[in-house]
Amino acid sequence: MSTLSVTRKKPDEPGIVAKTLFYVFLILGALVSIFPFYWMFVVATNGKDAAFQIPPLLTPGTAFFDNFARVLERTEFFRALLNSVVVSTAVTLSVVFLCTLAGYAFAKYEFPLKKTLFVFVIATMLVPAQLGVLPQYVIMAKLQWIDSYKALIVPAMVNAFGIFWMRQYIASAVHTELIEAGRIDGGGHFRIFWNIAIPVVTPAMATLGILNFMNVWNDFFWPLVVLKNRENYTIQIALQQLFTNKDGLDFGMIMSATFTATLPLLIVFLLFSRWVIAGLTSGAIKS
């Protein structure tokens, strides 16, 4: 039986046709992934109706600044950009610090209920975010945080994924002997965390930071619920507001704004792609 199939199994080395077909498919798939980015750029740099030409226009034009000027007439684009930068930065700094702290405790300390509490942290990741949105809104109203940065920052200051991610990394990267040595030298718990653990885990912290920044930057639902006033809009809400039918859809204008809002993330992603991909897919790999 096995000899038979071994002789039959000659065409294991794929021929030139198979190789070509393989790359054709792979490249086609990649083109589908990239094309919308390119299309965004094409529409953003051409006149108002570029999106609806027949056959479709596929070359960049020179109208980007004209289009973008119309964005500025309609919305406080840079204010929204600034809001997003402030909120995303604040949340990210807090998330990285607090998640590292908690991840460190889960990885390197022994305390009653540790396992249960950690499982609880993981379980919170599976609860749909929208389940509690109404009371969350009411809490924000009671605290008079509607329309403020606080409503966006405070609830997001620490999250389960970050704790999980940092715990996994710290458990393997920080050696317990180092911590014990620090303790024998009389270092306080926080001092040891700060001086011994943190320097070792900066790569994981950086990854968490990038991921978190992208998440907050891209968030739409919660800002939509708590932001009422134009000047407090984050960039995603501002983009959505541009998309109205009032005087015909001006896609050149809309795409110039979308492109400007997407570009920073795209650059960050391309620079740190390996880390970002490792981080974003880690949930699946570890479980």
Add this chain to the structure above:
Amino acid sequence: MADTATAERPQPLPQKRRFLTETRRSRFTAYTFISPFFILFSIFGLYPIVFTIYLSFYKWDALGPMKYVGLKNYEFVTGDPTFWIAFGNTLLMALMGTVPQLIVALFVAVMLNSALNKFKNTFRVLYFMPNITSIVAVTLVFSTMFGNNGMVNWMLNTFGMESVPFNSGWWGVKIAISTMVMWRWMGYNAIIFLSGLQSIPTDIYEAAKIDGASRRQQFIYITMPLLRPFILFVTLVSTIGALQLFTEPYVFLGQSGTGSTRQEGVTMVTYLYNEAFKNGFFGTAAATAVLLFIATIVFSVLNMMLSSRMGGDTGRKKA
């Protein structure tokens, strides 16, 4: 003794007791380090969930006094045709956006993992790129393509097919929205499958090859079973995500500026959002949230049962 944790530092203690307080101190530190999560989650996560369930039995407009109405909210929601349209739309789009997506993702992952692929990293990055775009941006870009005179209809016409009203037709809307979901998540899931494939030791394949297993047999007997935990995880996460679909239909169909979503694309979460933040019916919105949660649990369990059944079947069929 309990309050010594903070104050005990200077006083010297006998050997045995000192060891005890050292443990206590380290426990206290650990609890302090993890406390921010539990405090914030209690306030902004757990309490709202409990309160949602409570709220679902009351009539409330978020301002005036709450009035107990028993199961009236649930009766109202389940008697509202729009709710059932939203429910149906959500399931249909979950199916349309997830099933083809995961099949394609699996094939892409196999191709990315193939020894033929000499540019693994480049392709990984390219396929992953859609996932970093915000959903709002994705929706806006695809809105241009799915316009009545947009690129997709041009392509359909070129192939001799009729134009589809993607922003108003019953199927058109669903196809457009599912396409957006697929575009944003296919690569992400492919990369997860890819890491699953890479976790399979190559010597298993070597051994199978020696035993004369063909490529297809290798895929069915080795790859698929060993990939099962990854497939389970991805389907589960995709299902939960699909039930929460909101931003795509909200942005895509809300361009009138009124913020209301057309019936063709209304989902459970857009229904919830409108009930609460457009109509001010917090009670019925809370009931919707509870129903959504129940649906999430039911479909997650169903999903897991189905996935494990399918895994078992492929094993049995060959035997």
